[in-house]
Amino acid sequence: MPSSIKKLIRETDGTSNDGLQQSQREAIVDLLNYCMFADNFVARSEKHMVASTGAALDWDRSISFEVYEGGSIGKARKAKEEAAFRKSFLDSIKQRLSTRQSRELALGLCRDLFVSDSTMAANEATELASIRALLD
Numbered sequence: 805m806p807s808s809i810k811k812l813i814r815e816t817d818g819t820s821n822d823g824l825q826q827s828q829r830e831a832i833v834d835l836l837n838y839c840m841f842a843d844n845f846v847a848r849s850e851k852h853m854v855a856s857t858g859a860a861l862d863w864d865r866s867i868s869f870e871v872y873e874g875g876s877i878g879k880a881r882k883a884k885e886e887a888a889f890r891k892s893f894l895d896s897i898k899q900r901l902s903t904r905q906s907r908e909l910a911l912g913l914c915r916d917l918f919v920s921d922s923t924m925a926a927n928e929a930t931e932l933a934s935i936r937a938l939l940d
Contacts, residue, residue: 840917841884
C-alpha cells in the first residue's frame with residue numbers, strides 16, 4: 805500500500821477518518837484518474853492504486869464509488885484530449901482541494917501513482933510538475 809494511502813487511515817475505533825470533505829475526495833479521485841492517462845498507458849498497478857485510494861477514503865455512503873469513478877474516468881479522458889475542457893477540469897480540482905492538507909495529500913498520491921508501475925515516465929514527471937504548480 806503506497807505511503808500516501810496509509811496516511812488516510814488513522815488508528816481510531818477501526819473506521820477510517822480521512823479528515824476530508826466529500827468534494828475533496830472526489831477531486832482526488834478525478835486527479836488520480838487524470839494522472840493515470842498521463843503517459844498514454846494505463847498499468848494495472850495504476851488502476852489498483854486508484855481503487856485502493858477510493859477504498860481508503862471515507863467515501864460518502866450515499867454515493868457509489870464505482871459509479872462516481874466511471875464518470876470521473878470519462879472526464880479525465882476528455883481532459884486529456886481537449887485543452888479547453890482540461891483547463892476547467894483542473895481548475896475545478898484546484899477549487900475543490902481547498903485546504904493545504906488536501907492538496908498535499910493529492911500531490912503525494914499523484915506521485916505514488918506515477919511510480920506505481922516502477923518507473924516515472926518523462927511525461928509523467930512533466931505532469932507532476934504541472935500539478936504541483938497548480939496546487940501551490
